[in-house]
Amino acid sequence: MLKQLWPYTKGYRQWIAVGVICSAAEAVFELLIPLVMADIVDIGIANGDVNYIAVKGLTMVAMAIISLCFGVGAAFFSSRAGFGLGANLRDAQFAHIQDFAFENIERFSTASLITRMTSDVNAIQVTLMMGIRLMVRAPVMLVTALVLAIFISVQLSLSFAVAIPVLVVFIGMMLVRVGPLFKKLQACIDGLNLAVQEDVTNIRVVKSFAQEDYQNAQFDEKNQDLKKASQTAFGTVITIMPTMMLVIYATIIAVLWFGGQMVFAGDLEVGKLTSMFTYVTQILMALMMVSMVSMQATRAIACAKRVCEVLSETPAISDNGNQDLLVEHGTITFENVSFKYHKDAPNWILENINLTIPAGATVGVLGATGSAKTTLVSLIPRLYEADSGVVSVGGRPVRDYTLHNLRNSVAMVLQQNTLFSGTILENLRWGNPEATEEQVLKACESACVDEFLDRMEDGLNTDLGQGGVNVSGGQKQRLCIARAILKQPKILILDDSTSAVDTATDAKIRKAFAEDLGDTTKIIIAQRISSVMDADLILVMDDGRISAQGIHGDLMERSEIYRSIYDAQQKGVDDNG
Template sequence: MSRLGRLINRYVRPYWGLLSVVIVLQIIATIMSLYLPTLNARIIDEGVVTGDTDYIWRTGAVMLLLSAVQAAAQIGAVWAGANTAMQFGRDVRTAIFDKALSFSTKEMNRFGAPSLITRNTNDVQQVQMLVLMTCVMLVSAPITMVGGVFMALREDVGLSWIILVAVIVLGAGIGVLVTKMGPLFQAMQTKIDTLNRVLREQITGIRVVRAFVREPHESRRFERANADLVDTTTTVGRLMAFLFPFVTFIMNISTVGVMWFGAHRIDTGDLQVGQLTAFISYLMQILISVMMTTMLLMLAPRAAVSADRIMEVLDTETSVAPPKQPAATPAAKGVVEFDHVSFAYPGAESPVLKDLSFRLTPGRTTAIIGSTGSGKTTLVNLIPRLFDATGGKVLVDGVDVRDYEPDDLWARIGLVPQKPYLFTGTIASNLRYGKPDATEPELWDALRVAQAEDFVYEKDGRLESPIAQGGTNVSGGQRQRLAIARALVKKPSVYVFDDSFSALDVTTDARLRAALEPETADASVLVIAQRVSTITSADEILVLEDGEIVGRGTHEQLLASNPTYQEIVESQLSAEEAAA
């Protein structure tokens, strides 16, 4: 089964009841539409010709009743079909979103945020449109084609060859056009991804663009991506624009043929006027059904491409899958142990982390310092299992992180990432992200510790002050302090600060670290830092270089014995002295 078939089968099946209603109503509407031309022919041949006014009124009343039934059935079928399609779209979007939430950083990097957004919006819309049109047309079109041929043959067999020729020519032309459209639809979806990626980069990096005066360059980049999409879309549009005139031309030529040859048969007495009228009606119904099928065939290639992209996401298994048999959840103590841990990115020539062994215990602060690219952030990502170690084990409270239910593991960890991210909402909604039932006093207490109380209090809405997407309406230092407060509200047993004080001035940094000590006294604290001044009071400092621990001890011990640490300290002191 194709990916399109699998997708539709999986997410339409729950709505089989609605689909059954669609099918029944479409059958009723189609039968009514097929019988009406015959009644019209009888009115002409048996009522008008003979002058039987009563017969005309009776048959006309029946036609009016059948038309009303047809209209009601068609409206009901469209309503049920639209409901099916909309619920299908809702379920697929939810499935893509849930799957994306389960992805590790590896899968997120593979797809990219712009592509995932396109797949969850534009691609779902294409398949949803196919489902809607299928519900509206798929039942009626085949019945109309087959039934129309049967009813037309009842009126006159001699003109049937016109139907055969018209359908063959129409089908061949449509087949050629649809074949050409398939690759174009694939290219079009890829170019929509590219356009979204360029636009997202430009909006996210607007400060960098302006700082380097690159507006003209970025404008040209966008114009190129936009032009590529326009070119492909225009080519598709031209093919589609040619399709409908082609279908109309075939319909008109067929009608002329029926009139021409039918007139001769009327002249010879082989055909009556009413029968010719009915035959033309059935021919139009057959060709319109072919045209409706054409619309489905036009939608199908693009929907198939979109379904491939959707199923690629849904079929991707996360590299950090939950365990089939989770371990018993131990009491949250906050003990984290790295047991000969190594990590290598897929395809990398050498591992980023090599045979790391250390232990975090409650009441102690462990700091990690090292040059850029030494593996500090990768190490941090192993604790909440954003990646899985490729060698050794990471244990939290004595249990391998791979054996935890994800929610149980994450409930123990308060992570403040290197690039703090705030969500659209308010300050309160962001602080409650890890603890939805947190009270206002708890929020203010966390803000006080994070040195964010003053600037929040000064805002008009205070805790209800709005936060824009990503926290772009607050400064970098305020964003960092709010992210720290968010972790404090959660009150986890393990705090992980990944270079979380980099945007703070020295005075604020010192006050924050002093306030943190009593707040985190019963928890394990891991601090990743670039500045030595941030970690001088840590109970243990690990010096990381090229993914290996090359020194461990207190600030004083490392300053006296570790050349790498001495070099880091001297470089920062030199920089500070030079700045002074």
């Protein structure tokens, strides 16, 4: 575990080293103070030597100030190291997640990934900070104080022979018990985050179905699970405190009892007994600090395992193509392609697909819900990997390209239109960061965005809000289409992305495609036959297979599925007309 996390301390290892030195120095100077105090009592006060008392007093003040300075330094450097490690872990996870295929994302869930990048990383960085401060300070204090206590009185030091083993055994038992509890606690946090994410993301659906009470009940269930897991985990940890305090106070009483008898017998001086009492307290408090850090470390280990799971996850789709190979044209071929989402699934999602699409062609894809239309086009930019057969783009298998080069030549407008926080201009430039305002406006015109852009208060600089909440569904679709057009791709895929616009606007957009994207291969998945009727090729999908392909007139004669869709839609038009 430490071996996996160590590389992410790069850039902050010097602060870890300096923090360790400061913590050790702080403990040493703090432990020297009782020795000076013993001299003041046994020599200065006993002899009435005011000058000796003053010199030793100033020495104690100097040691306290030096110890304070080292303590401040330890806190400062440990904080820098801890927060630096946290930042590196978050950066590494986020960057690695960008390489994940959908299969990898689904394995963890979005809520769990968020927890691993926030709560889990926070627990790790806090543990590092506590470790530098306490796990260094405590052992140094424990060993040094024990040596000094033995130096003062071997007899009184025997009390540690009982107290320390008892505390160590008890701490070990607690660590074994709380490890699984903290793992369960983090899983409950995942569940709570998932409940919040689903509710906030789908709040419109919740309200439209008046399911607020149901969602509240779901959240309360996850919240109660987290409360119980927290109470069990931290309740177990808390029980260590009274037990340790009992051992500490019993040891102090024993030292005072036997030490007092030795003072009366003349075998021990009062100042040394005072120092001994201080060392007893410091030794046992050091063990308490070790136990506290150990508990935090137990939680951090559970969190570190979860973080390392993300960092060690192998992307399902690897980038092993030629860095210099670019997609030259939009020709697409499928040769005996089959696919299923899970290797052990009994049935194929796509089976034995053979298809050739020439560059610049417009292809329509129709089919019932669940006929694998979206899955088919997702294989083109390698959002999913074909299990058998070969998918080729530009005359080469898609695996010959790097993911960046391949996907940079393909623009997809998905069923779920996604916009990001920021202005319209910032969102559109996702398609082409170097696009001029003139090019942006041209893309807006092609996607019919200009029809509502003039009504926006700040035009292209209008803030869309989180997820584009300030625009309607149809406006969001047109903005996503404009973003794809601005990319000037070799292949443009529209996955039912004009469903929220009227037929007249749909026709305008398709006309703009023909005029502005003549060399681009256009694949249009649609529910309306009118959206693909004029396509160069129409595919009819049925249960993961291409049931028929051809132009409108041919399919009306040869494809019963196509004809039934057409008749149903035409009847709907006649009934409304």
